Amino acid sequence: MDKNAPIGVFDSGVGGLTVVREIMKQLPNERIVYFGDTARVPYGSKSKETVITYARQIVKFLKTKEVKAIVIACNTACALAFDIVKEESDIPVIGVVKPGAKAAAASTKNGKIGIIATEATIRSGIYEEFLSQRNPEVQVHGKACPLFVPLVEEGLLEDSVTVEIAGRYLQSLKEYNIDTLVLGCTHYPLIRDTLQKVAGEGVTLVNPAFETAKSLKEMLEKNGIESDRTETVTDHKFFVSDGAEKFKVFANTILPCDVEQTKDINIEQY
């Protein structure tokens, strides 16, 4: 295994870039190959079978780039396809859900944790499963928030409409008196300020992107495959299934490096 091979990161679209941002911060010497499935976004309303098909195609594509490890930087894909991708893979795979659940379990004091995510992630019960494995006493309350992704993509990050919708979505979680809220979709860190305001200052927000980068570091070390480069990598590669130009503009607003090249590929061929 080439220690300096890239890490493959994928998401249903642009949301996974919040995970890439954390990896770049915490692991500056690693090269990233990113794939965003912008042609078939969103995954959050799709069935398990469909998301598994898509994840398999993407892994097959990333393997052609000779990646040394795979990060599933999409909560929905992780919730629905992690087990299968891991089982079928001969290289290490990590997702965003387990690190997020771990951090939430460590953060809560009153044992009441809220999860906000897409319909498919909530329906899967994956966060409840991981959390009860870590601590059977914990109470988990999930809430699907299907309008957050379109609101983020429309750029209404601190808009009154986003505040109103967040108020409705978080109402039941506030009634449960949660003290920890997991941002269970990679788009949500982009409306973190609005969510903190609506949830109240007493609630700790957990961003799985941050925790995932930490877990990735541990996993690379455990497998002895961390890069031995000493310089910061800047020539990461980005691939999308549609709209490379639009993706590049968005990526440049949230990543600390210049995304110069992004390529469109036909993912259905894999």
Added chain:
Amino acid sequence: MDKNAPIGVFDSGVGGLTVVREIMKQLPNERIVYFGDTARVPYGSKSKETVITYARQIVKFLKTKEVKAIVIACNTACALAFDIVKEESDIPVIGVVKPGAKAAAASTKNGKIGIIATEATIRSGIYEEFLSQRNPEVQVHGKACPLFVPLVEEGLLEDSVTVEIAGRYLQSLKEYNIDTLVLGCTHYPLIRDTLQKVAGEGVTLVNPAFETAKSLKEMLEKNGIESDRTETVTDHKFFVSDGAEKFKVFANTILPCDVEQTKDINIEQY
């Protein structure tokens, strides 16, 4: 050509059912084979190349059902892929855009027409093109409304948030003093009441679904392929690329007949 062969209707998802509803009303003796691309919805943010690829796959699938004509019941697919689908097809093809534009041109008195639609439809300039062909004097103002589809799918048809967002989207069109507004996306008839309230009673709303069914009737007659059945058809067929059960529930809320069977198919194979 079998006069009693079915008519193929397709859309990116459930929106095209508003067109199906009109066809069932105006042409009760015709059998419909519907395909909704629920796995890859929405089309409104995708590139022309991708939408053309999807439309070709769908037409190929519908041909396996031996349809006698094709209705592109999706404004985005019609805006981006109509010419190619028509050129490559050996059976008649109609879309929703031309009938909608025709009705708008007939309706306006002050020559100022507003178009609300997805980003891709607005960017294509297709309504402007058809309208200026009919009447070069007409002024057309387009506005992309990307949040309407998720708001409709969330069921917020007359909600205060939908009213607020509609107020923002329609603001510039109101300033242009339009007297006619085209609902250029098949989801929008479902928020017709909210749009009428926000646009004001003096603005005529044009629903291309209604006009498309009228055009379909004329086209079948012109080609001598209208069905000679005398009974109302009830055994229409519905296919989707994902989530057949969810689709069926939605279809049963808006269609006048019972949708008993809906099948999932793998559209990428076509």
